[in-house]
Amino acid sequence: MLFCGLKLTHDGSVAVIQDDTLLFSYEVEKFNNNKRYSEIPDLTFVEEALALNGYTAEDVEHYTIDGWAGLKTGEVITRCQGEDLTLMVAPYREATLSANSLFPYPGKGLKLGGKERAYTSYLHSTTHLLSTYCASPFALRGEDAYLLVYDGGMYPRLYYFNYKQGMMENLGPIFMLIGNIYSLFALHFEPFFQKDLGPRVDDLSVAGKVMAYIATGNVKEELMGCFERIYREHFSPSMEFNWVFSREIKRFVDEHHISHADALASFHLYMERLLVDSINAAVRKHGNRSRNFCFIGGCSLNIKWNSAIRSSGIFDEVFISPFTNDTGSAIGAACCEMYRQTGNLHLKWSVYSGPSAVHNDPPEGWSQKAFSIQELARLLHETNEPVVVLNGRAELGPRALGNRSILATAIQPDMKDRLNVIKQRELYRPVSPICIEERAPLIFEPGTRDPYMLFDHILREPWSELIPAIRHLDGSARLQTVSKDDNPVIYDLLCEYEKLSRIPVLCNTSANLLGSGFFPDVRSATEWNGTGYVWCDGNLYYK
Template sequence: MRICGIKLGHDGAIAIVEGGQLVFCVEQEKRANNPRYQAIDNFDAIVVDLAEHGLDPRDVDLFVVDGAWWRDGLRLRSGTELVSLEWASYVECHPEGLLASHGGVGLILDGRSFSYRSYPHVTGHLAAAFCTSPFAKAGQGAFTLIWDGIIFPRLYYVDPRGARFIECLFPLIGQVYATAADYFGPYTNRSSWDDLGVAGKLMAYIALGSADEEIIAVFRGLYEERLELGLQHARNYHAESSVDTSLAAIHDFFHTSALRLKGKRAEDVLASFHCFLERLLIQNMTTILQQYSGLPGSRNLCIAGGCALNIKWNSALRASGLFDAVWVPPFPNDSGAAIGAACSAIAVDSGFGPLDWSIYSGPALQCGDVPPEWEATPCSMRELAIILASNKPVVFLAGRAELGPRALGGRSILAAATSGGMKDSLNDIKHREHFRPVAPICLEDRAPSIFSPGTPDPYMLFDHETRSEWRDKVPAVVHLDGSARLQTIPRTSDHEVAELLVEYEKLTSIPLLCNTSANQHGRGFFPDVASACRWGRVEHIWSGGLLWTKRTQN
């Protein structure tokens, strides 16, 4: 059966799953240099994505639309025609409602009307996380934590036979983290609600500060006074019935916090708030698990939702001792919602089984007209390693794009990490703030000697400490607090970036490189060599065995 999962709205994407295998997932931001978080607001985009993979809408057996909180009365376009469409809710409507679908007709594709199903948005997150996990592959159960922007952190138990809601950990919507930036730090002149990138920037910014117990006590006191479960005056907020109600409560929380924390450094306030949330997460998770420790798979955890991009929280949960294994998919935010929608439909018929998938299932590289001033010459991996060793960054475009928001060697800018100035240079090239970190991509077998814990982390979703003896050797990938957002890759991988790392290690004895996404500021990954050439902020572009370099002007 061929199923097409569709995520409309921001982080728009379509995915095809057939016979339990992910065939492809196209996130709209990775097409044609589209803006980050690009929505699908015209059904023609679905037709185009299918056609590029040799499919007609009539070749699809089932369309599945991801649920959303703005379900009623939304009108989208099919060509120039306005179309009304409804879908399932954001959260399941009742305890047994995770796989209750909303059926509809009127999905207009290429002039034809198709029927579709829709499952709650949290069901898609849960299905995408669990079905891609090693637990599903092993036939084990797992707790699954879903924490998105407009919901409280919701804990579920999932096994191949089904899933059930356990309880909310605490009454703070995920947006609370980004909303802190509306009151403290460098982003107070913009609305966190309108800028989906603020939370990630804030996670980098807190390294400039230190957690202060006095500040943490202020946040803890206000939380207990105004937001904690059981408070009568917070009943409407706890009901999660209105995004506006939730945001109003959060803004009141921070407005009062700002008054009580006058004179405190913004960096310390934000670092302290991060620490407060992390402690709350671990504390409440510990309390809940004590009640459910007898469940099979209770030592396994999946994490999904936008908050699963917080590598420090992921690492804290992994280091807590509460779980033997923690799994975060590389697309934990809405970039994985189309995959989750398709997996939800499969779960109805055959349970939450394993999905056969590859991280490199995004769009293939396109052909484009390279500007005439750029010329291509053959370039082996050995030759490319020599260029990188000379402290010159390279745009590296290989194969199909990665799934999710992290560049993992398919659409990357790579550079030597041995110069402390390289991080600043890459941030300048990408028009990013000076405090933003640059991640290391490292050969898996060498990672434990450089990082702690240095465990295999192929998707850049956990925090690692750089060992002291290596901090001066690879300063460009060491964050201000000594940490690194590590990506590991086996030297036996058939991906070309692994071959490059092996050659670079032979040349320098350093088994890692800087890795940051290859894209224009505020845009998705480069879809082709031509786009990277037109951007022109990096001298060398490598793809498919060719090195593109701009001719010097005579």
């Protein structure tokens, strides 16, 4: 049985599940160097994605679409062969706590393969929930779990999934600060204030930058009480509250001559404490029914919050998927229909289920030769030059996990700055370490398995001096661990590099044009000209 999930709005994507196995998930931004967060531009993209895998629109038994804005129903406007097409979908979230989160909303009029097709749609919050639960070890083991969805457009909502009964219980919001408050707050302060747009126009790229920038500031405890007081005095369940809250804090900060970096660092910690304390209180209220936890939505890309939850002791196991944000919504939509039609809750999947690298020709001035993993390790070690690596199929989600990465040695103190300059990024931005899994506990604290780069780790001594390029300003690192099973090519590369250098770590940052998705092919990676070397599936391209 073939299930096709569609995310038509930002982070547009097409995912196909056959029976219980994810065949692919193709995000628009990972084709043709499209801009990050791109919508599906036309339904012909769906047909092209199916065709790349040998399918036609007729082969799909069940189409399902992610829900969007609306209270009782939602609506999305897409295009079909250049003409506007309006489709009715499920709303963004439940209207009441008692509403059935798994309710399917039937629809018709999806134009694919020259005919109109019926489809189902599920709440946007529900596609988030199932995208992560179905991918989790809890579904594999048939276990219950608490799930927290914290997305840009919603309050953090806690759910409890009862595996045996197949029931999703909505336990309600755990506090009343909408997900994008993190970025909307930052837009009131330097360096994120947008002089031309003001603080009311959200920017999806800001949250990740703020998480890095807070290392330049210090927490001011006097602000903690201020945050709580302003929250109590001004709260209202509307978008206007985001700006009122931020404006009042900005006034306090300016009156007391607090640096903007300190204000942002303090707000980050306030949100972190609020998140952990609220989860703890909610779980205790509902009886500590499970020690399993899934964190889902754009806010779960915050590695410091994730680590605070994991180290809190509330849960034994915390799972966050690599496609936890809206890049996983098409997968979640397909999982919803998979569960409805088959009763199966466990999804078999690989993080490397994106499009394959395209082996086209580089521009004039570039040469090509066969190049082994051993030779690539020696090139990195001997030249200390960064290399674009395009390996097999692209990663799902926003993190480059070795298959669409720029890799470089971490021993040079200036490598972080070099990579940031190459990528036209702010110099306070960190560069991530990619490390052999079994070596990680020796180098990082805690150094536990982290294949999707979703938790915070601290560099141990003397490694802080040995690999300074991956050390953030606060001593932390956004670690990715790699095992032989995770990615045999990148694992072998790290092992070969360790033989030469005695260091099992490389720098890892995404290979992409500024503001665009990962490089899809050799041509665009070499035309970019950011590095002198591009390695793609056993071949080296060089000037």
